[in-house]
Amino acid sequence: MPLIAETAQAGIRVLTIDRADKRNAFDVPLYGALAEGVAEADRDPNVDITVITGRGGVFTAGNDLADFRDHPDSVAAFDLLRTLVEAEKPIVAAVEGFAVGIGASMLLHCDLAFAGRSTVFSLPFVKLGLSPEGASTLLLPRIAGIKTVTELLMLGEKFDSDRAEKVGLINHVVADGQALTAAVEAATALQGLPTESVRLTKRLLHRDKLDVLQVIDEESKVFRERTHSVEAKEAIGRFLK
Secondary structure: OOOEEEEEEEOEEEEEEEEHHHHHOEEHHHHHHHHHHHHHHHHHHOHHHHHEEEHHHOOOOOOOOHHHHHHOOOOHHEEEEEEHHHOOOEEEEOOOEEEEHHHHHHHOHHHHEEEEOEEEOOOHHHHHHOOOOOHHHHHHHHHHOHHHHHHHHHHOEEEEEEHHHHHOOOOOOOOOOOHHHHHHHHHHHOOOOOOHHHHHHHHHOOOOOHHHHHHHHHHHHHHHHHHOOHHHHHHHHHHHH
């Protein structure tokens, strides 16, 4: 299985992305496994908080580029994003190593996120001849400003954990190897609060959920069109070589 589901302590479900040989890059089965893992935890009355992390000191290197080539019309990534948006219970991310593409954009849909200091982030959609996803074209400008987001999304350059904190992708930078510890501590703190108040606050904070889902669908349509473009095929081919 590309996903490990464990109980860190009573009420805290830890979902660990487990494709370490591919730097935890997403393929269709992994998207499905993580979406189901999040949905199942959200349904489970014994789970209060979901923590998402990656095995081997890497969160995720983004989408497996061979998967773009082999499954250009897949909606698996967008199904995962919709699942994250629709979750009613808090989701906390523990990020180490790399958070590329959807590995960065999905953090917009986690309630809290902690990253090791050496983590490298990037949103290389344009470099791959593709287009942004994860409602990043809606949510990132709100929290980081249009100029900063234009740079991050159009140039697609790598950036460090300090900048990820500054633009609002993560809450705090922690020592390398300590992101999961920080995430579980935050989850424990949330557990100590009135449960219904926590969930109602999340619901109120995300009262624009329908707008976000609509943007995810709009971005999905454009993204899947781009996977068939000459630009994308050439760019992905270069990366695969």
